[in-house]
Amino acid sequence: MESLALHYLWWIVALLLIGGEVILPGYFMLWIGFAAAAMGVVVFAVPGLGELAQAVLFAVLAFASCFAYWRFVRPRIDRTPPGNARLNRRGEQLVGGRYTLCEPIVQGRGKAKVGDGMWLVTGPDLPLGTMVEVVGVDGTTLRVKAVDVA
Template identity: 80%
Template sequence: MSQIALHYLWWIAALLLLGGEVLLPGYFMLWIGLAAAVMGVVLLAVPGLTALAQAVIFVILAFASCFLYWKWVRPRLNRVPAGNERLNRRGEQLIGQRYTLCEPIVQGRGKAKVGDGMWLVTGPDLPLGATVEVVGIDGTTLRVKATDVA
């Protein structure tokens, strides 16, 4: 095969790797696919590279691109924006809030009205209508304490 057409093989390999990333997402094949695409560009710029030189350069590019992802891109993707630490953890968002009991707490268990729903609560025995403050959460049960409402 002529040296001019070899760069197309690298681009086809890149497309196959990127397609594999679509089927099996995880970012790994994406970065190796990008290395293959860059290798195609390198071979287009320097058409006389031997197969061994191409393989060595591709391995270096693949390791470099994966390292770039692991050390620079991945930490930024996993970062939670400030103020959103409790996003998608509704129970934790309720800590510190005050609610009214819609069922009294008897033997440590009752229910409080939260928005348009009711949540199970645990805490000291309190009568119906008492105001409680959420101090923690156990699964889907809120831990509450009595509040002094004047």
């Protein structure tokens, strides 16, 4: 009867850890919860397993499940789908685009019309109305070069 209680204890620990993962997401409580659930199965299958052996086996299973997450699952989660890599970095989305200067570049600074707004630009001194290409971004300032119109 005592082994049956230990079996349920491991399942309760698993549910608490997985529930904690839902409340405070971070992925590790989930995998340790899976280890606790596996311990529930082990204690059910081997009812005479001592407490020390259970603790050591739980530590090994928790380490193995966290390692499996780190090695196999996490690399698949960390991949950013193509097209979304610059989703929240508007300036980087503009690299390669061509725009018209709405203020001349004087002493290396000016403004270009991008869509319905204006962006600060840096580059060689150029007159108003020159077509420029964005070659890089420094914070919210676009680095530009003159476009050869041939």
